[in-house]
Amino acid sequence: MPGSSIPIHKFTSSSEVVFFTGAGISSESGISTFRDPEGYWAKHDPMQLASRQGFKADPQLVLSWYGDRRESIRGSFPNAGHLAITNFQKLFPHSVVITQNVDGLHFEAGNERVIELHGNIHRHKCLECGTSIKLDEAQARTLNFCTCGGSVRPDVIWFGERLSMEILNxxxxxxxxxxxxxxxxxxxxxxxxxxxPFDAQRHGAYVIEINPDLTPLSSQVDLSIRELAGTALPKLYEEFYAGLS
Ligand SMILES: [Zn+2]
Structure with missing residues (x-):
């Protein structure tokens, strides 16, 4: 029931914990997000910039745009929310991060066992055969080709694309x-x-939502905390640290 206190006594260091993150934790680091009305999608046509068709029509536009996004990400840093997850992972060695973000900030914060559902903007792969291809930043801003002849693209999920089955599994x-x-x-x-989150609940997990905004999940979870991740997670960490040790 939302508003109840967490039954910390039910958890031990061997509990399995999932941190599932979305755009909100990145926006706390100053990264514009897809849903943000001030963000990129307000200024550009999403299909032109983040679809297979858009890339085929104008690869240079897409590569320049991703280059600009990487540049803005490089000026951002993990926030107190990311860093609290690093601490939590020491309390719970069997914990996993599942993120919808492509900015790599979880890695930068030292988070481990990070599953990136939507890929990573700093990585590249072949459009045709999917082979991972390493590029430096200067290379990444121009069109490169795989040994198979395919164009090299950012390793992120675009509109109209399915998530990797391996990653989803x-x-x-x-x-x-x-x-x-x-x-x-x-x-x-x-x-x-x-x-x-609904699957986790169905499998018996205690579900805590941290989001300043109400979501379709808010009324369903065990505890809904209407705060920023950078505010709520460090406090929760202290609570778990005191309760577990
Ligand atoms: Zn290829």
Whole structure:
């Protein structure tokens, strides 16, 4: 029931914990997000910039835009929410991060076992055969080709593309065995990711939502905290640290 206090006594260091994150935790680091009305999509046509068709029509436009996004991400830093997850992972060695964000800030914060549902903007792959291809930033801003002849593209999920089955299976495996699930800064509106908190609950996890805004999940979870991740997560960490040790 929302508003109740967390039954910390039910959890131990061997509890399996999932931190599921969305755009909100990145926006606390100053990164513009898809849903943000001031963000990129207000200024550009999403299909032109983030679809296979858009890339084929004008690869240079897409590569320049991703280059600009990476540049803005490089000027951003993990926030108190990301860093609290690093601390939580020391309390719960069997914890996993599942993120919808592509900015890599979880890695930068030292988070481990990070499952990136939508890819990573700093990585690249072949449009045709999917092979991972390493590029430096200067290379990444121009069109490169794989040995198969395919164009090299950012390794992120575009509109009209399915999530990788392998990645989704990893996420589902974590969710099926999890005892405690945090849904952090996600609107729970984009499927299939939006289903994950409900799946966790169905498998018996205690679900805590952290989001300043009401979402379709808010009334369903065990505890809904209407705060920013950078505010709520450090406090929750202190609470768990005191309760577990
Ligand atoms: Zn290829």
């Amino acid at each position: 990893q996420a589902h495996a974590a969710i099926e065995s999890c005892d405690l699930f945090f849904s952090i800064g996600t609107s729970t509106q984009i499927y299939p990711a939006a289903q994950l």
